Amino acid sequence: MSNLVLENLSVILVRPKFSENIGSVARACANMGCPNLYLVNPLNFDLEKALPLATPKGKRILEGIALYSSLEEALKNFNLSVATTARIGGWRKNILLPEEAAQEIKEMVYLKGRVALVFGSEDKGLTNEEISLCSRLVSIPTMPEAWSLNLAQAVMILLYECFKQLSSRKIRPIHDKNLKLASQKDLQVLFDNLKETLLAIDFLHADNNPDYFMLPVKRFFNRVKLRKNEYNLFMGICRQIKWLKSKVKE
Amino acid sequence: MSNLVLENLSVILVRPKFSENIGSVARACANMGCPNLYLVNPLNFDLEKALPLATPKGKRILEGIALYSSLEEALKNFNLSVATTARIGGWRKNILLPEEAAQEIKEMVYLKGRVALVFGSEDKGLTNEEISLCSRLVSIPTMPEAWSLNLAQAVMILLYECFKQLSSRKIRPIHDKNLKLASQKDLQVLFDNLKETLLAIDFLHADNNPDYFMLPVKRFFNRVKLRKNEYNLFMGICRQIKWLKSKVKE
Numbered sequence: 001m002s003n004l005v006l007e008n009l010s011v012i013l014v015r016p017k018f019s020e021n022i023g024s025v026a027r028a029c030a031n032m033g034c035p036n037l038y039l040v041n042p043l044n045f046d047l048e049k050a051l052p053l054a055t056p057k058g059k060r061i062l063e064g065i066a067l068y069s070s071l072e073e074a075l076k077n078f079n080l081s082v083a084t085t086a087r088i089g090g091w092r093k094n095i096l097l098p099e100e101a102a103q104e105i106k107e108m109v110y111l112k113g114r115v116a117l118v119f120g121s122e123d124k125g126l127t128n129e130e131i132s133l134c135s136r137l138v139s140i141p142t143m144p145e146a147w148s149l150n151l152a153q154a155v156m157i158l159l160y161e162c163f164k165q166l167s168s169r170k171i172r173p174i175h176d177k178n179l180k181l182a183s184q185k186d187l188q189v190l191f192d193n194l195k196e197t198l199l200a201i202d203f204l205h206a207d208n209n210p211d212y213f214m215l216p217v218k219r220f221f222n223r224v225k226l227r228k229n230e231y232n233l234f235m236g237i238c239r240q241i242k243w244l245k246s247k248v249k250e
Numbered sequence: 251m252s253n254l255v256l257e258n259l260s261v262i263l264v265r266p267k268f269s270e271n272i273g274s275v276a277r278a279c280a281n282m283g284c285p286n287l288y289l290v291n292p293l294n295f296d297l298e299k300a301l302p303l304a305t306p307k308g309k310r311i312l313e314g315i316a317l318y319s320s321l322e323e324a325l326k327n328f329n330l331s332v333a334t335t336a337r338i339g340g341w342r343k344n345i346l347l348p349e350e351a352a353q354e355i356k357e358m359v360y361l362k363g364r365v366a367l368v369f370g371s372e373d374k375g376l377t378n379e380e381i382s383l384c385s386r387l388v389s390i391p392t393m394p395e396a397w398s399l400n401l402a403q404a405v406m407i408l409l410y411e412c413f414k415q416l417s418s419r420k421i422r423p424i425h426d427k428n429l430k431l432a433s434q435k436d437l438q439v440l441f442d443n444l445k446e447t448l449l450a451i452d453f454l455h456a457d458n459n460p461d462y463f464m465l466p467v468k469r470f471f472n473r474v475k476l477r478k479n480e481y482n483l484f485m486g487i488c489r490q491i492k493w494l495k496s497k498v499k500e
Binding site: 024027028030031032033055057058140141142143145146147148149150152153156157160163164167198200201202203216217220223224229230233236237240241243244245247248249 | 274277278280281282283303305307308390391392393395396397398399400402403406407410413414417448450451452453466467470473474479480483486487490491493494495497498499
């Protein structure tokens with residue numbers, strides 16, 4: 001398998017606490033062919049502590065680390081982002097198994113889209129708000145009474161599943177110059193616009209948890225791997241609905 | 251899944267060098283429900299160094315460690331032993347993939363046989379003689395240039411594959427209930443409704459070939475394999491837009 005296949009895959013660690021874990025993650029990235037490692041607000045990141053764990057194979061990845069001050073900023077240029085969680089109850093829906101996430105990642109990689117695997121801090125994971133910035137949610141199955149995985153081991157399992165999917169058959173990226181995907185940034189803009197628009201037509205109600213009722217809409221648009229021309233289509237429809245609204249005399 | 255299923259599974263580490271790795275292995279065992287950890291001639295094993303890495307969940311496994319002075323001795327009462335290697339060339343034949351090994355392990359566990367997963371030292375792995383003591387040989391696929399996995403991560407991948415095989419997938423992803431697809435008939439109804447709605451908001455114009463400008467909309471909805479719940483979502487949005495239109499005084 002060629003390195004090229006995975007060049008669009010990145011691991012993003014949000015608020016990692018231990019530099020040793022970051023080193024171990026870099027090694028796992030090298031093992032499984034993921035060349036990019038991003039950190040969002042790491043706690044006291046110390047390259048000297050991380051390097052021994054990265055081993056010589058992970059050194060280049062560690063030294064190429066990109067730092068961001070928010071997940072939103074880090075995700076800007078990605079086309080698919082997969083958040084990881086150990087908590088699978090409550091409002092969380094459509095939680096993927098690692099092999100299912102790897103399948104979606106493979107499809108996106110074939111479309112030459114950029115994919116981020118997003119992991120929270122060792123003790124607290126990702127916040128609900130951070131999860132809502134991501135397209136998909138994945139959880140690694142474990143024993144119910146010991147669900148907390150070491151960060152680097154969780155990264156390894158996800159990357160291993162991706163590696164398995166991506167190396168399982170001849171890679172045949174789709175060459176379609178017209179196929180431009182909407183970015184995470186585009187999707188955020190669209191979601192904000194859709195929320196305003198759906199409020200305007202009383203599909204959502206400001207006094208009845210509109211963010212909750214936006215979830216199925218967001219799930220739909222995250223699921224379909226929206227393309228740029230389709231993004232433009234829906235932005236145009238929202239614009240016309242708002243124009244209609246402006247003509248209504250309340 | 252019941253603990254009982256895995257009670258006959260054991261991890262055996264041969265000549266492990268770092269107590270921290272042993273702690274991390276104990277944690278991985280706890281995560282994936284493997285209750286038994288054996289060490290063969292560990293180098294300066296220090297429980298105090300291992301405990302923090304094991305976390306409270308792995309503590310019991312760590313404290314229950316059994317020590318042996320040879321792999322042969324450790325394997326005496328097992329029915330199936332799976333040796334791990336990163337070197338897949340030369341005389342080695344019939345090397346299993348992790349999921350294939352997990353399949354064999356599952357079959358043995360169902361027969362109530364005792365199964366050992368055997369890992370060598372961090373730097374040198376298992377000797378040829380040790381491998382020849384085992385029933386089967388497994389190797390974790392990696393990038394060719396970075397084939398050396400962290401010991402605890404290698405243990406995690408193997409245990410994870412066993413856990414996947416052995417857990418009956420009682421927890422199916424919730425998205426199954428969304429897997430009812432919209433019918434062709436539904437799509438026709440939706441397209442007619444969308445056309446009326448997009449005319450109502452002047453996104454389409456009756457005097458400017460509306461069917462032509464509907465094409466990208468139809469292409470989008472045909473592409474995404476619309477589900478029944480998503481169909482209902484868009485029908486609801488159209489209804490609200492038409493309601494808004496009825497309030498406009500032309």
